[in-house]
Amino acid sequence: MASRGVVGIFLFSALPLLCLELRRGIPDLGVKDLILLCGRIFLLLALLTLIISVTTSWLNSFKSSQVYLKEEEEKNEKRQKLVRKKQQEAQGEKVSRYVENVLKPHQEMKLRKLEERFYQMTGETWKLSNGHKLGVLDLPEEPPETADEVVAVALRCPSGRVLKRRFFKSCSSQVLFHWMMKIGYHISLYSLSTSFPRRPLEVEEGWSLQDIGITMDTVLNVEEKDQSN
Known part of the structure; x- marks a missing residue:
């Protein structure tokens, strides 16, 4: 549509030239002159068509390159987002492994030492053992103070x-x-x-x-x- 509009514009601009040539050449216009005039007009139209074709092709290629560049930018942005997401996930996994394998055992060991120190000070180190099976320990009923023996x-x-x-x-x-x-x-x-x-x-x-x-x-x-x- 754009190329047709341009051709129309060029044709419309060529009409005054055609009229001028016809006006100057009417008194002595012959068959040869008419043929030369038509040839000039067709040559001008061919030249204009070529210029328009080249210009339109260049504009289309420019638009295509712009669309291609925009698509490439969007693809690159998506790839960068995906790479950043994977890097963040990998970093999160490293942090989780560090907390689970290093930080948490270190804190547990520290708490264990504090607990050992506390029970050593209170004399209740038995609480640090793995425990013993006591079974059922029945104590006899406590006798009254006034009882004998x-x-x-x-x-x-x-x-x-x-x-x-x-x-x-x-x-x-x-x-x-x-x-x-x-x-x-x-x-x-x-x-x-x-x-x-x-x-x-x-x-x-x-x-x-x-x-x-x-x-x-x-x-x-x-x-x-x-x-x-």
Whole structure:
């Protein structure tokens, strides 16, 4: 459509030239002159057509190159976005692996050390062990203060607290270790010792509290065993 419009414009501009030639050549116009005039006109039209064709082709190629460049820019932008997205995902995976494999274990180790230090200060290092199966530890019912043949026993724990309880003297001596484990100190990590003189408490199965020498109110110490042995 654009090329046809241009041809029309050139033809319209050529009409005055044609009229001028016809006006100047009317008195002596012959067949030869008419042929030459038509030849000039056709030559002019051919030249104009060539110019218009070349110009239109150049404009179309320019537009095509512009469209191609725009499409290439859009493709490059999409590729760059995809590359950035992949880089961000890879960076996120690296951060996740670092947190999971380095930072998290380091924090857990730090918390573990703080926990160990705390329980060492409170004397409750038994809480750091993997645990022991205690089973069911039944303690006999505590007798009243006015009952006969009763002895009061106090356990001085590593944390500093002191627990007291009454037992019949005829109770099995094993009840002392059951009591110690029931309050959280396992016999694999802790032992009982007398206060004065300070010596490990000797307990045998079948012995009563009276048999091991506990015949009056007594204070026993809960002591942590030496794990190096």
